[in-house]
Amino acid sequence: MxxxxxxxxxxxxxxxxxGKEKIFLDKAIGRVLKEDILADRDFPPFNRVMMDGIAINSQAWEAGRREYYVESMQTAGSPQQTLSETQNCIEVMTGAMLPQNADVVIRYEDVNITGKVANVSVDAVTSFQNVHLKGTDRRVDDILIHKDQKLSPAEIAILATVGKHAVEVVRxxxxxxxxxxxxxxxxxxxxxxxxxxxxxxxxxxxxxxxxxxxxxxxxxxxxxxxxxxxxxxxxxxxxxxxxxxxxxxxxxxxxxxxxxxxxxxxxxxxxxxxxxxxxxxxxxxxxxxxxxxxxxxxxxxxxxxxxxxxxxxxxxxxxGIDNREIEASLSEDFEFNPPLTYFLQVKLNLDKGQLLAIPVIGKGSGDLANLLEADAFLQLPSGRSVFKAGESFPVISYRQKI
The missing domain is CATH 3.40.980.10 (MoaB/Mog-like domain)
Incomplete structure (x- = not known):
């Protein structure tokens, strides 16, 4: 032995x-990526409105204007509009393109609209307030996901965003x-x-x-x-x-x-x-x-x-997936005499930032039901028989608790 x-x-x-293979995006969850994924355009791809409200030109605000005529409405998913008069405003929805000639979004909570006139009740505004500026998250051709990464729902969302309907993964x-x-x-x-x-x-x-x-x-x-x-x-x-x-x-x-x-x-x-x-x-x-x-x-x-x-x-x-190495501390003294590495069944508990391993003593390797009571195996080294409470040892978890 x-x-x-x-x-x-x-x-x-x-x-x-x-080896590797190409699969469709809807089958890619949990697979390991074998290509770098690049941004196909800036993130966000345009100056994006972050709040429902009105878009104005800050120069009009600085000139003292607090009342604005509503020219139109800019909704998400529609082509960019242009604010024709700087003393006016355009109603805007979250996710819409910021209209041309506008550089401030004031949320509806700070605006009173009567008919076609919007009155603003805030004391100050800042340039590009409530605007998610084009390219501030990522630039075109930036690496978004590096290869050799296991695909989670977050990576799947990015793959969809950049149009990767099929992706190269480990076979x-x-x-x-x-x-x-x-x-x-x-x-x-x-x-x-x-x-x-x-x-x-x-x-x-x-x-x-x-x-x-x-x-x-x-x-x-x-x-x-x-x-x-x-x-x-x-x-x-x-x-x-x-x-x-x-x-x-x-x-x-x-x-x-x-x-x-x-x-x-x-x-x-x-x-x-x-x-x-x-x-x-x-x-x-x-x-x-x-x-x-x-x-x-x-x-x-x-x-x-x-x-x-x-x-x-x-x-x-x-x-190509990294194996996590985790240790847990024994919650109580334990003894094991034969000169073997012993994989002790334990229940895991996080107590004040410390991962504790609580022994769950079964009736041998045929005791299938005892697996229900435990979460993991604590690897106790050979060459010793007494293991003290508070000592830390490698833990092999089979239940997703840590």
Missing amino acids: ISVEEAIDIVMSHTLEP QLRIAIVSTGDELVDVNDTPSPYQIRRSNTYALQSALQVNGHESKGFHINDEKEVLGVKLREIVEEYDLVILSGGVSKGKKDYVPEILEKLNVRKLFHGVKQRPGKPFWFGVREDGSSSTTIFALPGNPVSTFMCFYTYTLPWLNRCY
């Missing part, structure tokens, strides 16, 4: 280059999730007393989806020949294969043997950690193509921990 640190180094040194890896085991039945089935419903595939697919990755799920029973045939097809078709189960030392744990027969190069099998000790990792390279295989232990807590500690950071690295 190898240490957690060695395992992470090996995993991260075997990332893939997904999505083809991901397969494979569960194994005769004891597993589908979610729609009623399990026999000796069976359970499959949950790991749904959990992994959901974890991928919420992070912007699509995947396809499979289940294969513990029949060596069938497992070999189906795994060959999957490994040849997909860029990333995440297996759940069949990697320990049981009589029907065939996955490592079959992967070896499929020319998948084992990079390690077994990590000094709890949970998830039987974790297996390898790659299959065939000319110009490559498939990465994460074979995770089948117990649900082990699957969860290994996915969030190894697989998701690996995917982020492939896509």
